[in-house]
Amino acid sequence: MSKAQPSAVPSRPKNKSAKKREPFYAVSPRWSDVSPIPLIEGPPGQKDPGPALATIAYSPRYSEAMSYLRAVMAVNEFSRRTLELTEDIIGMNPAHYTVWLYRVKILKALWESEGTRTEDGVMAELDWLEEISERNLKNYQIWHHRQLLVSLLPKLPTTEPEFVAHILSFDSKNYHVWTYRQWLCRRFPDPLLTTEMELQAVDALISEDVRNNSAWNHRYFVCFGADELKAIEAEGGNRKEILAKGGLVVDEDLVEREINYAKDHIAWAPQNPSAWNYLKGVLQRAAISVADMQVFCEGFVGGRHADLMSDSVRSSHALDWLADIYRLTGHFDSSKRCLHALANKWDPVRRKYWDFRAKQVDEEAREDQ
Template sequence: MSEVLYCDNPEWKDVTPVPQDDGPNPLVPIAYSKEYSDAMDYFRAVTSTNEKSPRVLSLIEDIIEMNPAHYTVWNYRQVVLFALNSDLEEELNYIDEIIAEQAKNYQVWHHRQVIVDRLDNGDREIPFINAVLEEDSKNYHGWSYRQWVVKRFNLWSSELSYTNDLLLFDVRNNSAWNYRYYVLFNSPILPSDELLQEEINFTQKQITLAPNNSSSWSYLKALHEKTNKPLQSFEPFLKTLIESKVESPFLLSAYIDIYEQNAKLEKAPVNNAALEMCLELANKQDAIREKFWNYKKQKLEKLNNTQK
């Protein structure tokens, strides 16, 4: 950042700064630093005259260093870059440095998307995103941006195997499970019945390794729904877990879903075992959600009354 205030910089003598106008009686005025107020006064001035120049880019860099979440500043940077026909690969290098310190800053991720879209080249994006997710495997902005990149540049082919590696390292990575679902059902080539069965087998294996992981259970249920088969179709897997003496609230929850769906399909009362499981979850296995399971039990009892 410049060590000299813009008001003292000879290169900016031709610009009349525009102070911030908070009105005559601001309720809670923000105590900006002297450097930030000075830079913003000149930013308002150059935007009012629509100046697009290298010195404006430098001014914007100073402001971003002080406030990297300033959306308007990022937006005007794009306008200036495109007007000057700037080297956008160099801009990506600049963004690399910013994201290294601001990995959860939405504005810088959006700026990168705009620049890459303008370049019409995503060659460096997957390695870049991989590096970010290695630092924080659950970075929401990184995953969201990855979805855009893969769709924008048709980079679907290796994405399932990428999530394989992440889940083998950490089966509880809910972001990887969510992204795996996105890849499977948003790719231009929809999954075959064979691939869906492979996914079911893969997920069941992960559940066996970590039966108390909610993400893999949710993924398994979603897969079965996508196959248009009744939930009862994965009851044999549940029985293998019971035989292995697995205790998991998600195991009982899956059984409750099966019993509820069966009752609706057959227009018959819900199996009493489902009501008992609700009590088991409310009083023991998932007591933190006691109110939910009591509500679920009441809902099933109400369903019984309507099925009679």
Template sequence: MTAATASSTTLDDLCSAYLPFDASSSAWSDLTPTPQLESSSPMCPILFAPEYSSAMDLYRTLTVSNTAPLSAIELSPRALALTSHLIQLNPSHFSVWQYRANIILHSPTLGSNRDELLRAELGWLDELAHKNMKSYQVWQHRRLVVSALGDPGRELEFVKENLARDAKNYHTWGYRQWVLAHFGGLSLPSSAVVVGSRGAGEFPQLWDGEADYVDQLLSEDVRNNSAWNHRWYIHFARFGLTGSTNPVNLDPTTMEKIQKTIKYEKAYAKASLAGCPNNASAWTYLRALHTALPASLQTRLVGELGWVKTMVSTNAEAEKDASVDVMGRGPVGALEWWFDCLAEDARSGNVAIEEAEMLVKRLIVADSVRKRFWAYRLKSLRRTLQPQQH
């Protein structure tokens, strides 16, 4: 049975007596609607649709004691049906989602086959996620349900389907990384299985296909900054190797693999930039491989300077014809890297200043939007070199 089939049977059996929603139905006759509290003359009254207002009036009645223990709150099939109706009308209503989660996870009357209900809920969420990919609440509720179920099942494939529709959706990527971290387990030196959470860290194989998946996404769109970020996540962040101040506390075998990965990833980023030299995401990734890892794994930017210079015209050529750096022709990432090598090297004397001044002129042509920033960078470099000139 598919998730969608399970949803159409299990949830329909529970909610069909109360849907389609009708506030005048005898199913709600024992409840006194609680209207929205407003002043007698609100400055800006909100005009809700009648079907939404009547449902919310009943919702307020059901949740009037929402601060009380769950045993004092109605967690019934009709309450579940009411949340279904409200979520279809307003999929971003956080409090309604919270109420639904309490019903799904804690209702004593629905607990005879909780896992079946959870799987049905996933099927119901499939369509909602497709229609409301940018709704944080949809993904957060899915996280609660999958965590309670304790099995990631087809979650990575489901996320893949959604990313095929919107490859840079922040919420979808955040959910994918949660699935990997929670069920696949992070390889942090201090990581431990989450106590009391079903399935946590029990599916390490989830990580196996991630590198190939990212390769596929970048082959489709090399400028997909979300895919570049995920590439960093699967290779380094999950080991805690983000941030120059973080100590390295991994076993020698893992460290050796990471060092090989760094070498490969540098070559990968450079090959990508050779085909698309104005890709800011790839430049950021390459820079991170040099500067955003713990100190023992860092390398100086100047080590790549020879290769970087092959990406742009020489200073002499640029001085002769400034159009070689017109936006799109001279990669800003390469010129910025060259300038940062001067700052990193902190050489003294007029040669460094003259070279830096020339590079800033070029950067202002290539990246005119940030011309004030480049002027500031030059001023900062002069201050660095000034004491060394006396």
């Protein structure tokens, strides 16, 4: 938006550094009618601006802009100059959530008063947002702002998947971005989920870093989770209940494809918890017993009769699974051998947990007799 402003408007503050000492607003003719409101940190009605005075000596640019923000917010001014003021403050401190909320109000008022189509307004604002997003990867207001804007559009902007991929290239596990991405898929299932678009995108991320847990979570969402959510919303209840009821169609081809996908990636990095967790999730969804994975798991420990304290073990997760599988199939001694190896060699930091599991096996063995 602000990029398209008429040239007659005096220039916006060039130097965004909040440490700059020269005042900007106080000397600008465009702001001469506004009386800034300094910060009063204290009980309501306190006259003395107190610490705000001390601040001005150290960070005049930022506190000056804030004092003008307070003044224009107090009278609900929605104008071009206030939009620029929010840009100025966001540039210095994008975590200030009140400024973002105010900015949305200004945008909506301006679109109406200037006759801008919502879609054009949104696209211009997204354009502006791009650079700030790159500079503030951990900020969450930016993503909320983006979601608010994109929700006003009837169709997925063609540039959006590209933008998300671009941001993930800086931080591939960014929680805000992944949350936004799921929201985007649910807002625009066509084309994101009705085509191979998301699946291919997530496959690319897993290929790049097989240990990216966020990408594995998203894969589950694309293959199964989105449908589960739809069922939860339609029928009420939760995932466990809906799965138990058999209320979801299980596409056997899809399940087989995903089991193989997980297995291939486990073979590639046997100590990667994300792929093992994913495999367990898919098995649960399809109501397949973990016991079906016995041969697969034994492949990572050197076989059924291997020395589990030796280097034939390539995955502690395989041992963990085998402990369960052997218990389920009544091979209690084998199960305990796995747990013993985990507690004493492969994962001693969690010894107490493995000991607990071994005790469970003992109890089950007793009941079995």
